[in-house]
Amino acid sequence: MAGHSKFKNIMHRKGAQDKKRSAMFSKLSREITVAAKMGLPDPDMNPRLRLAVNAAKAQSMPKDNIQRAIDKAAAAGGEDYEEIRYEGYGPGGIALIVEALTDNRNRTATNVRTAFSKNGGNLGASGAVSHGFDRMGLITYPASAGDEEKVLEAAMEAGAEDIESTEDGHDIWTSMEDLHAVAGALEKTLGEAESVKLAWRPQVKVDVAEADAQSLFKLIDALDDDDDVQTVWGNYEVSDAVMEKLG
Structure with a gap:
């Protein structure tokens, strides 16, 4: 399984689901607000906002919450968020790309650097690992959408x-x-997707050794727990045998 898919599994097996749900809604709201501020507040006329709204709907975010996030973009004195991408290496040399939206660059940089250093990783310079990924579109469907063929x-x-x-x-x-x-063509044949978004796809995936897997998961969890971090992408692949041992 690819890194982002495995990351979803990590999220699912963590406790405190209500807290995680609240944090997820907060991150989704931030992305909606930024997207609406960068373009028109109409999802039909703003591709980035449409992606953000679809992502929120896929996580069952209430319509009122979505609309409030859009309205917030036009409100006077609202927060101004900056998009920042961090790149670094996790345990075992795994390449990680961290996407953040922040109103305080220094705070976010410190938190991300601390997460890397405390969990066996190293934060690199811009471009340190992104050359090993392709920027692509990713559409996700559940297994219930149909068989592989x-x-x-x-x-x-x-x-x-x-x-x-x-x-x-x-x-x-x-x-x-x-x-x-x-995404529009697929919706006509397979129904609504689970998610539609821009993603970082690793050109080569790296198998994670059992000795590094737990530390890697801790690092990803630490990054995900930061309010400013939106997404974590990696070039890691974890075997079923290692996942079973980790429980």
């Missing part, structure tokens, strides 16, 4: 570039430019 046929007809299927679901990859068109 059905989803593959639909994805190819829609103009997707690649598909990865596991027992957990289907990851459909597109170029950045084709993301919305492919």
Whole structure:
């Protein structure tokens, strides 16, 4: 399984689900506000806002919360968030890309650096690892959308570039430019996607040794727990045998 999919599994097995849900809604709201402020406050006219709203809906975020986040963009005196990308290495040399939205660059940089250093990682300079990833569109469907053959046929007809299927679901990859068109075509054949977003896809995946896996998961959890961090991407792959040992 790819890094981002494994990351979802980590989130699911963590406790305090209500707290996690609240934190997730906060991050989704921040992205919606930033997207609305950068363009028109209409999802139909603002591709980035449409992605943000769809992501929020996929997590069952209430419509009122979504609308408040959009309205916040036009409010006088609202927060101004800056987009920052951090790059570094986790345990075992795993490459990680951390995307953040922050109103305090110094605070976020300190928190991210601390998370790396306390969990066996090293924060690198801009561009340290992103050259090993491709910026692409990612459309995710649950396993219930159909078997691999059905989803593959639909994805190819829609103009997707690649598909990865596991027992957990289907990851459909597109170029950045084709993301919305492919997502729209797939919705007609497979229904509404679980998520539609821009992603960092590793060019080469690295198997994580059992000795490094737990530390890596702790690092990713520490980053995810930071309010400013929106997404963590990695080039790691963890075998089922290692996951079973970690419980």
